[in-house]
Amino acid sequence: MSYTIQGALMASDLGYETVDLQIVSDRITAMAPSLSPIGTIINGQNKLLLPGFVNAHTHSPEMWQRGLISPLPLELWLAELYDFIPLEPEQIYLSALHTAVETLLSGGTSVVDHLILIPGREEESIAAAVRAYQEIGIRAFIAPLIQDESLPASIPSGGTEQQHDPYLRSTATTLDLLQDTVEKFHRPEAGISVVIAPTGVQLCSDALLAGCIELSDRHQLCLHMHLLETHAQQRLAQEKYGCSAVTYLKQIGFLGSRTSLAHCVWLDESDIAILAETQSTVVHNPLSNLRLGSGIAPILKYRQAGVNVSFGCDGAASNDSQDLLEAIKIGSTLHNVTDTDYRHWISPREAIAMAALGGAQGLNLADEMGTLTVGKKADLVLYDLTNLSLLPRTDPIGLLVLGRPTRAVHSAWVNGKQVITEGKVATIDTDQLRQALFTHSHWQSQRASQTVQTLERHYREVMGLSV
């Protein structure tokens, strides 16, 4: 398919300019003030054209528990989450679709799904998410979430003797599963890429991390993990390795330009220097960090050190939505309170670049996407500047980032295929999705998590809270 977008507003060095842009097959093939039209004509008048953003860290199955989990810190929140995790591949399929819809309607064209797997039905879980993402047409990076230690191991011992049950799947079986996943599902040309994604040092053995690095090297795949999201994780890393988690990850060769790291809240100056030196990417998930009380990631310090930063929504049970524009707004303005020097603050244009190009760079795809450049992939979004939430007319990018845009995405293309038309998803029936999500759920509120009850006393003791 070919498209000519006519007369759209695009950011330029001096402000904005009006351009025509052509898409042929999967790429941007021409861009100029005026082009002879080819293919389908799209009226870009009074619309802002931007590269698609990357939702660079989420867990789609959490959608089933959004708005539900008690106010708890990560370690206990995870215990409740896993006590009530979906157990049917059909649920994985529906929540992946839902995640994709919310991402697309808030300016995202790519999603990194750190996918929670149903125990014993791991391959079916992955297949269900792949099917959803292919049907809707978002560019998907499937990162099966793996570990080989059980949840209580993520809480520091504080010098006490702690025994943990073995994890439900062995290290070798998990690595075999990843190898099979790569062979069966890694099809970047079809919009599905597999990412190797151990959950984090707090729940992974040295052997598992070594196996992940080996797989990533062998298949040239991106690496992804949670890193130092909470104070507890920082303390645990010291207990486990006698050094910071970042120093350890550098030593074992986990860090590099293909590596993206979610959260990065509890890093010090020397850790930050290591991320810069290894060209690793930080994925900033501000809403999740606030919701779980994890802290404020030192994003301004990362930027000053030259560390690439992108944005993620994180799973919908710690956010509790998948609205990228909301994450970008909070994730850029939040840091104004951390540094009085306003020259370090993140401007709306910088925030947009972090979400698009920063996201692409974190997936080692900065040459392929993330900017409006002839030759790059046609992953594009048109915003309707006549939408009530973007009026009156001031600075379109300022409005988009600092305002509260609602239903502002008019059209979107992924890999040259139009997936949003006139504000509606063009590839799937969203009414059907709405109905299925309604039918597969019920109203609920308080629920008792057995695992939270088991872990809470030790957590409070070790974290210095009254018991």
Ligand SMILES: [Zn+2]
């Ligand atoms: Zn996460």
